[in-house]
Amino acid sequence: MKKFTAIGSFLMGCLLTLFICLPFIRTAQQQAPAAGAAAPSSQAAELKKTDHQIKIGLLQLVSHPSLDQIRQGIYDGLAKHGYVDGENIAIDFKNGQGDQTLLKTISDGFVADRDEVLVGIATPAAQALKNVAGETPVVFSGISDPVAAGLSKSLDKPGTNATGTVDATPVKEQLDLAKAILPDAKRMGILYSSSSTNVAPAVKDAKELAAQMGLTVVERTITNSNELAQTAEQLASETDFIFVPNDNTIASAMPTLIAATNAHKTPVFPVVDAMVAEGGLATVGTNQHQIGVDTAEVLVQVLEGKKPADVPVKIVTAVDVIVNSDAARTLGLTLPADVVKGARDTADAGGAAGASKSGGEKSGGEKGGK
């Protein structure tokens, strides 16, 4: 009676076959629409002459739309300055896929490969790189507080081997926007994950500003996405709108959040445009693509020989007002005309997934703001 061993072995074989075949099927399916997505923009300047192909290690914490946009921005920004991947520079892109232990291994790999500049997207990735980099310059991106994260000593003069960009959340503009859309709002919810250190400054600012504006604040945290549905449900039922800082866990689980909040007709104001595209109502967001482009500018200075210790951290100020008219319709809200004017509407850009990808390219031209 060995039939279960036989069945089990057969199933294991199937699992292995799928493991080997599925990535091929997936890429074959995605080939058509994704063609050219990763290619640098056509607006590339002339290639800079370098004596050799410069090796760059690029580490991203996890794939989600806003971090992917930062990455695309870096490629585009580099191209604009005449550095094209595969031509005069070679970018070794690795994705940590959210696995913290993997970040260290990848970083070690970069150092072993003698990459000349390391680039980290999101705080844990940049920290992992800096810890192993030694003298190798590190450029960070997608970070709210590099000083608290121990990456640089100060913004003006990093004093370490790491420099890059900060994208402080424009909380004040955020809350003003929420007030403009919902003048009667009394209770504001704040939702973020307790494991994220990235959001602390935004949460602190939001609480202070909300108090000044006479809003009651209800603060909730989650430890992982399994808790999101219930926590969001509860928070949505007791607040007039919910503010979501730049939180990677929630960004990955927007559909869950939106399903819960829509049921209570509670608008969500995230701080990232990609999160608006996935169902948030509106934001004054740091332009994610612009963060990448600005990072590329810092990166170019480092590539051209400046010491990171002397390159000031660039503060990304480009903000966009982004609204989602689909979400407004679902919530039964009318967006005030002065808000819609000049704002980018994610509903125009097609489906949610499409919007977050193509939105990055579009917004490059419309950054304005302050």
Next chain:
Amino acid sequence: MEIVLSALSQGAIWTLMGIGVYITFRILNEADLTTEASFTLGAAIGAQLLVLGMNPLLSMAVAFLMGAAAGAVTALLITKLKINSLLAGIITLTGLYSINLAFMGSANLSLSGATTLKTQMGVFGLPRNVDTLILGVVMILIAVAALSYFFRTDMGQALIATGDNPFMAKSLGIPTGEMMLLGYMLGNGLIALSGYLVATDSGYADISMGIGSIVIGLAAIIIGEVVVRNVSLPVRLLAIFVGSVIYRLLLALVLQLKINTDNFKLLSAVILALCLSIPALQKFFAGKRAAGLPASAVPATPGARVAPVAGGASVAAGAAERAADTGVGEDGSEGAR
């Protein structure tokens, strides 16, 4: 009402997880950590197949079978390579992380735009959460009916005997290794199914969604056992649904009480520990109150009593011991299961 409905629907789709854990944890008497990864596996492979446009029912079947494959890996590590069962689970769980990533292609795979069971149910225009609840309840009923039938067959009885006392079962000619393999495959298949349903419900699969899932499964089983005692196996499995919903409600209550949500995990652990210790606590207090009371007044861990009937019921030492512990009337009778 909203909250109750949310708890019901979430409880429903997580119940299959509880039933899967029940098979390994209570019937086979093993703590199987494969769970945390086979749950994600079901979600990952199901989501990817859905995105590729496969029929939802077909992809659900694939998710079940691949979950079973994961269970088979762990069981073969235990039976053939003689690896400690906890370690075997951890080995499979570690390996599956990469496999899950390969299936999804990234740490997070959105189902927006894909045809799922939930979007197919959209044509009925059901209110939110009700579609999930119906889906979950239908799956629970199918699973419970199939398992109840299975555990009445000779093979099912052999599986139960293997869990109760592997040495005795072996001496009776039951191929315990094969039975363990079957149990692990069934359990993890159901867990993968639960992962598939959760991914369908939340609209995405995420590489970290399985973390802590075994706690949710165990909590459902244990709360179910505390609420409903001394029942037959089909009812016991249905009680997991009750336990799963109560666990969700407890968490909702915690939120209602405005307890700092940073302490969510601690509270889950406390709820779980309290429920697990109820039998012991009851024994302790009952013993204090009246030392001479008959033992039947003190029910032992209710779910642990899966006494085999056919093929040497009362000879199985473990079962006999437990039966004695719980008093007469349940030993070997239908009621015990």
